[in-house]
Amino acid sequence: xxxxxxxPHTFVIIFFIIxxxxxxxxxxxxxxxxxxxxxxxxxxxxxxxxxxFEYTQNDPQTWQVxxxxxxxFISKSNIIVFILMVGGAFWIMNESRAIDVGIFSxxxxxxxxxxxxxxxxxxxxxxVIGLIMLMFSLFGAIFGMSEETIAFVIIFVPLAISMGYxxxxxxxxxxxxAGLGFAGAMLNPFTIGxxxxxxxxxxxxxxxxxxxxxIVLNITGITYVLIYVKKLRxxxxxxxxxxxxxxxxxxxxxxxxxxxxxxxxxxxxxxxxILAALVVFSINYSMTTLEIGKASFRxxxxxxxxxxxxxxxFMSLRRSVHFYILNLLLYTILFLIVxxxxxxxxIMKIATIFMAMGIFSGIAYNESGNNIAQxxxxxxxxxxxxxxxxxxxxxxxxxxxxxxxxxTLLHYMAEGMEDVGKVGSVGVMYxxxxxxNILMPSGxxxxxxxxxxxxPFSDLxxxxxxxxxxxxxxxxxxxxxxxxxxxVLMGVLGMAKIPYDKWFRWxxxxxxxxxxxxxxxxxxxxxxxxxxx
Numbered sequence: 001x002x003x004x005x006x007x008p009h010t011f012v013i014i015f016f017i018i019x020x021x022x023x024x025x026x027x028x029x030x031x032x033x034x035x036x037x038x039x040x041x042x043x044x045x046x047x048x049x050x051x052x053f054e055y056t057q058n059d060p061q062t063w064q065v066x067x068x069x070x071x072x073f074i075s076k077s078n079i080i081v082f083i084l085m086v087g088g089a090f091w092i093m094n095e096s097r098a099i100d101v102g103i104f105s106x107x108x109x110x111x112x113x114x115x116x117x118x119x120x121x122x123x124x125x126x127x128v129i130g131l132i133m134l135m136f137s138l139f140g141a142i143f144g145m146s147e148e149t150i151a152f153v154i155i156f157v158p159l160a161i162s163m164g165y166x167x168x169x170x171x172x173x174x175x176x177x178a179g180l181g182f183a184g185a186m187l188n189p190f191t192i193g194x195x196x197x198x199x200x201x202x203x204x205x206x207x208x209x210x211x212x213x214x215i216v217l218n219i220t221g222i223t224y225v226l227i228y229v230k231k232l233r234x235x236x237x238x239x240x241x242x243x244x245x246x247x248x249x250x251x252x253x254x255x256x257x258x259x260x261x262x263x264x265x266x267x268x269x270x271x272x273x274i275l276a277a278l279v280v281f282s283i284n285y286s287m288t289t290l291e292i293g294k295a296s297f298r299x300x301x302x303x304x305x306x307x308x309x310x311x312x313x314f315m316s317l318r319r320s321v322h323f324y325i326l327n328l329l330l331y332t333i334l335f336l337i338v339x340x341x342x343x344x345x346x347i348m349k350i351a352t353i354f355m356a357m358g359i360f361s362g363i364a365y366n367e368s369g370n371n372i373a374q375x376x377x378x379x380x381x382x383x384x385x386x387x388x389x390x391x392x393x394x395x396x397x398x399x400x401x402x403x404x405x406x407x408t409l410l411h412y413m414a415e416g417m418e419d420v421g422k423v424g425s426v427g428v429m430y431x432x433x434x435x436x437n438i439l440m441p442s443g444x445x446x447x448x449x450x451x452x453x454x455x456p457f458s459d460l461x462x463x464x465x466x467x468x469x470x471x472x473x474x475x476x477x478x479x480x481x482x483x484x485x486x487x488v489l490m491g492v493l494g495m496a497k498i499p500y501d502k503w504f505r506w507x508x509x510x511x512x513x514x515x516x517x518x519x520x521x522x523x524x525x526x527x528x529x530x531x532x533x
Contacts, residue, residue, distance in 0.1 A: 014392040018068060021396055022061040025403030030058035033407045033456075053411045061403045068402070072395030078347055079194055080387045084380045085351040086189060089358025091379025092372055093325060096365040099139075100155070101261075101322035125163055129229060130222050132156070133177035137218050140181025142333055144190040146480075146488050149175040153495040161248045165232050166239040167496045168506055172225045175492045176481060180221045183477020183514070184214035187336070189350055191447060194390075195472050197347060198451035199465045204340050206466045209530050213470075213521050220517060224510050240502045247497065261320040267364035271313055271324070274360060278306040288342040301338045305331065325361045332357040390447075397452045406453070411460075422526045425461045426471060427519060429454060433475025434515065447472060466533040467525040474518035482507050 034052035061068075073080065113119045119127060136152075139145035157170030185192050186207050196203050232239055239245070282303040289298045309331050316323035332353055339345035339353070358379075362372035400406040433450065450472060458468040481489065482504060493503055525533045 011388070011392060014389065014396065018065055018392075018396050018399055021399045021403070022065045025058055025399070025405055026060040028058065028403075028405045028408055030056040030404035031408035031411055032056050032404070033411070033460075053407065055408070056404060058408075059402060059404050061399055064399060064402055068395035068399040069392060070395075071398045072393065073391035075398060076390050076394035079197070079390050082194075082347045082351045083190065083383050083387045083390065086354045087383030088376035088379035089354045091382060092358035092367075092375045093329065093361040095367070095371075095375045096322060096325050096361060098322040098325035098329070098361070101320065102326050105323075125229070126226055128163075129169070129173060129225065132173045133180075133222050133225065134218060136174050136177035137181035137184075137214070137221075140178035140183075140188070141185045141214055142181075142187045144182060144185065144188040145178045146182060149178050149488070149492060153492055157248060157496050161245060164236060165229055166236070166241050167245050167248060167498050168239065168241055168503070169225065169229060169232070171492055171496050171498065171503075172228075175489075176221065176225070177218075179477065179481040180217050181214065182480065183474055183518075184210065184217040185473060185477075186210045186214060187333070189354075191473060191476060192469070193347065193350065195447040195451050195469045196466075198447055199455040199469055201465050201469070202344075203346060203350075204337075206470075206531070206533055209525070209533065210470070210473075216517065216521065217514070220513065221510075224513065240506055241498055244497060244499065244502070261322065262366075263317060263321055264364070264366040266366045267317055267321045267324055270360045270364045271317055274328075275306070275310055275313070278302070278309060282306045285343075288338060290338065290341045301342060302335075305334055305338065321364055321366075325364060328357055328361055328364070409453070422461060422463055423523055426463060426467060426522050426526055429457075429468065429471045430475055430518060430522060433472055434479055447476075463526060464533045467522065470522060470525060474522070478511060478514045478518065482511055 031053055113124060113127060136145065136149070152174040153171060156173045157167045160166065160170035160173065163169075182188065182191070187193075187204055192210075193203055196205065236242065285302045286300055287298055288301040289296055290301060309327075313324060313327050313331075316327040336345070336350060336353060339349060358376065359372065362375065367375070397406070400409065451468070454468040454472065455465045458465050483489065490500070493500055524530060
């Protein structure tokens with residue numbers, strides 16, 4: 001079993017890389033590529049001009065090791081603020097336990113399916129496990145659910161045990177499913193949003209192929225878990241954690257549905273305020289041109305969503321404020337899609353709409369202003385590490401740029417891959433990103449570190465920047481579920497009482513399948529003309 005205490009902290013790793021970068025500025029000659037502005041899908045972008053590299057004078061760095069930290073935070077300030085705002089907003093929403101209520105309702109619904117013969121033949125347990133995994137995968141794909149899965153372990157491990165399975169199945173239903181969604185993310189602002197912003201490509205572009213990869217990853221993941229479930233159904237003692245689960249089997253199941261349902265007056269007030277604001281927006285933005293890949297559609301998107309919100313929010317609020325808050329989350333995501341595809345929303349506006357969702361969720365739940373502020377600060381504190389990692393990683397890029405060697409490194413990498421072809425180059429990038437994630441499991445931090453380098457590098461070797469983002473996405477996502485440097489993984493395993501060595505042995509074959517699948521899904525982006533790539 002790996003000893004986590006022997007693994008350096010992410011901050012230590014980044015500072016070590018900064019020091020190494022400073023040392024390199026003394027030995028690597030300076031160099032510079034010419035840049036040119038091109039139009040890509042209607043967007044101006046500065047790209048490296050292939051074959052334009054020239055050696056120049058380098059600028060050895062010394063005390064700049066420390067000043068680079070400051071400059072890193074300045075250069076990535078928009079992303080840092082974005083992370084903190086969105087993290088704080090979600091924490092306010094989570095305080096209402098709306099997601100818990102949604103999951104409980106989902107479980108009750110699936111149990112009603114037993115009356116259908118076909119579904120009963122397929123296996124209600126299989127359907128329940130599959131649907132729960134799909135739900136958490138969507139959470140991971142849309143808003144980057146990760147740390148939140150720790151809280152759900154206490155729900156799904158007892159559920160899996162009561163169904164006759166083990167704690168691994170319980171963890172797979174929430175944590176592994178969210179991890180699959182995280183790796184195949186379509187709208188995750190913490191990974192895709194940041195990576196595409198740093199790569200200077202339209203936010204959430206290429207969503208069509210990402211949706212396809214999400215489907216493939218989920219089919220593979222759910223199938224893998226259900227095969228394991230079938231094995232346990234025949235003989236539960238074949239579970240590697242059968243003895244470890246003894247305490248779960250002996251303990252009485254906790255009442256996870258002990259939530260007080262209510263419809264406070266404040267929730268109706270927020271309903272009226274939001275609806276009035278949406279009506280005004282509907283008048284001002286009656287028609288929207290949505291661009292999806294190379295296609296465009298002119299639709300009354302805002303008025304339609306406003307009308308649907310008026311109906312669904314009213315119906316959900318009649319049930320409980322929890323369902324109303326879930327409805328707020330749903331429409332936040334829908335308006336986010338319209339904003340990005342129809343009005344070129346970027347980080348500031350995305351952070352704003354999530355911030356509004358968080359504040360209105362708190363007010364709807366009848367929280368006082370002080371409580372909302374305290375919950376926001378808790379969310380900011382929870383995301384602080386990721387935000388700091390982004391700033392520190394920005395310091396690495398700043399130091400290499402100041403030393404005038406970043407283009408030289410790109411030139412060396414491009415020369416080294418001349419003979420391996422585009423597919424081989426993508427493979428090397430993929431392996432590098434996967435190994436890096438073992439040392440630095442922060443998706444936002446990795447994006448800040450690698451995308452400023454990988455994006456222009458992809459220009460040099462003739463690969464789409466969108467492919468470089470997908471390489472980052474897979475490399476960051478898969479190993480999150482096994483690396484001991486991940487605080488989320490260790491928290492999940494601790495909550496589920498699963499020894500890390502047993503989890504490692506169970507997950508490693510699945511990781512091999514995912515890594516191979518990642519390669520296969522990356523190849524078409526190099527060989528074929530795919531929308532957004």
